[in-house]
Amino acid sequence: MSEPTREVYAELQEAFSHFNRALFDNALPPCLITLQRERRTYGYFSCQRFVHQSGECIDEIAMNPAYFGVRPIPATLSTLAHEMAHQWQFHHGKPGRRGYHNKEWAQRMEAIGLMPSNTGEPGGRKVGEQMTHYIIEDGPFARACAQLLTAPFTLSWCDRFPPYCPTVPPPAPMGGIDDPAGTDEGGAAPAPPAWGGLITAPPAAPVNRSNRLKYRCPTCGAQAWGKPGLRLLCGGEQCAAAEFEAVE
Incomplete structure (x- = not known):
């Protein structure tokens, strides 16, 4: 019998470790990855959110599992990398005021192959309160993600009842809510074929x-x-x- 809790978190940890090596030169400290269903956001970063009994504090990166089934795996993993860019800035840069994505963060995003854009499309603003991004073709993230997906890697579990039915157009790009370090990117694609008819419209x-x-x-x-x-x-x-x- 499978152990879904171990499986889900082991996959996210594997992705974090892979991108830490490939995109951040292992500069990011360990963090605690959680699953959170924050409304209208794909994920968020919260600095020094958890404390161990020993007194050690670590960051949190939250991922919203409600969208796992209606987005391609690279798009979901780009959310993880987006939040890792916030973590990098907290430890090695100068974060903007609460919720503001500044030039330093935008430059780091471009360096790892994610183009910041408030619309999720080319030509959008690169800094601001609510920001999204799109994957730069053949950029560092795209190559690192392709390398990860050539291994026996996948996201094995998804929410059966995502926030919207994948047979209808997805909602407009969304900003995060109650995100101490920034927001996450929005936009979406139709449900990945791997999930087939396993997901359905949310209950009324x-x-x-x-x-x-x-x-x-x-x-x-x-x-x-x-x-x-x-x-x-x-x-x-x-x-x-x-x-x-x-x-x-």
Whole structure:
């Protein structure tokens, strides 16, 4: 019987180690790769996010498995390399302010064979708050990825219910959300043939028939239920009358 947890993370670790050697001269320290379903993002980098009992801190690179089944493997792996560029800048460069992709990051992306573009197409801006990229033909990443895929390497598991049905046009390029170091690239291709009919459209969201919404204070987390359109203020001592936010 297979061990899917070991299998998934071993594949991502193998890809990280391969690109660290091929694109970064092994300059990146170990990181903890996680699977996270952040909305409208393919992945993100978070510096020094995890701490060991010994006191050692390491970075996190998160990958969104919801898109594994609707993107070709090179596109998914380019997300990993994109976040590795953020990790490189954190340890060896000067990151921009929160969420901003600066010139140093853009230059490093080009050096590894990923062209930064806010549209995901040629001619887009190379720096900014929300950035995407496209793979440079016959660039370092394209060659390193091809080398990896000539080995017995694949991504063995994907989400059966991706965010969109692969038989319809994919959504526009997306920026990351709540990403301390930057966002990830967007755009997508039809579902890779390897998955065939194994994936399907996401299940329909449940209909709220109660005509009530959940509201949450963004500061202390207090919750309340009420009709849509309410404006609720939190009376907590440290909340400074923070306005409750509707929770989907």
